[in-house]
């Protein structure tokens with residue numbers, strides 16, 4: 334794969350700026366706070382049909398429109414639009430780039446500022462404070478207030494998006510009528526942290542990473558970031574999916590060669606790696622993977638997950654996928670048990686799928702029907 338990759342293009346994003354900044358769990362304050370976001374559909378007169386969609390690790394706010402960097406369709410276009418489960422004729426969808434991201438919200442690519450918000454003429458890079466999932470949610474709460482949305486009809490998200498949903502329900506219970514954490518867990522497992530660490534080490538080991546100051550020479554650690562994505566991408570699939578897609582198929586006539594890309598699956602992974610580095614920032618990757626690793630909702634509540642949801646009136650819907658070994662069904666069941674212990678209203682479905690963790694992004698009609706039905710039920714209850 335090519336080592337010569339241009340830095341990410343500068344793209345203008347719709348955004349809100351909060352001059353007073355955001356205090357973070359680590360004690361630092363980022364001043365100002367910028368939250369880049371997109372909306373789909375129309376906010377009704379009662380302001381009661383707003384749905385927050387939280388994106389996963391490498392997603393962004395371009396939920397249902399062409400991506401401004403890659404030109405590819407939005408990551409949930411299959412279920413967002415008129416008449417679809419996330420029906421834009423009925424709901425007002427809000428999707429924000431997470432704090433620490435690289436698509437317009439404050440993150441390592443943003444200009445570093447001092448405590449008064451004065452620009453220091455260089456990106457934050459690795460000086461960007463370590464953010465948490467709760468910090469990301471607090472940033473979204475600022476956006477919610479800015480948009481004068483009194484309460485979310487629903488907060489929805491998969492993977493790291495699901496972690497944000499759980500955090501929303503725990504931190505701002507009165508602001509969330511319905512919550513749908515999909516293919517996620519209440520904490521990141523040791524195995525998941527381990528895979529993230531392999532990716533981080535790949536980035537650190539790339540000579541073009543330059544201690545995180547790659548931007549000084551207009552470089553990016555393309556090899557390291559691509560390898561990080563390749564490793565991570567394997568965890569988003571399943572053995573069955575890889576076998577179904579590629580099996581042991583060769584690209585050339587013979588396997589007994591030292592040429593690159595002998596197997597189709599190698600070529601596929603290299604493609605996933607090389608396209609990723611054209612749309613994502615390495616320092617954001619380091620920051621956000623760490624935020625996922627630190628996520629432990631029970632630990633935020635004296636080690637008792639049920640306490641995170643004590644007294645909640647939010648209605649919950651959880652979904653997992655049978656072949657997801659990154660966030661296995663058992664992790665969702667543990668959340669369901671805690672919700673039951675807290676007396677919450679919760680429904681749960683395990684979708685039979687061989688597509689692995691990324692099934693939540695793919696064509697899964699049973700999942701789409703279940704999510705759409707849950708949302709319609711919440712909307713009817715709220716008179717939307």
Ligand SMILES: CC(=O)SCCNC(=O)CCNC(=O)[C@H](O)C(C)(C)COP(=O)(O)OP(=O)(O)OC[C@H]1O[C@@H](n2cnc3c(N)ncnc32)[C@H](O)[C@@H]1OP(=O)(O)O
Pocket residue numbers: 388389390391392393408491494597598600601602604608691694695
């Ligand atoms: C919730 C969020 O916000 S998450 C953000 C989600 N977006 C991403 O993760 C983007 C990158 N990830 C992907 O593309 C994921 O695989 C998915 C889940 C989104 C898409 O999955 P699928 O539709 O099953 O696509 P698949 O995994 O087969 O990949 C297709 C790509 O591989 C390429 N490909 C397929 N076989 C090969 C091969 N043998 N050699 C090289 N490339 C190959 C295709 O040309 C296609 O390339 P393109 O995406 O540049 O057009």
Ligand SMILES: N[C@@H](CCO)C(=O)O
Pocket residue numbers: 389390391392492493569691
């Ligand atoms: N494939 C998705 C989901 C990972 O959890 C992403 O890249 O963000």
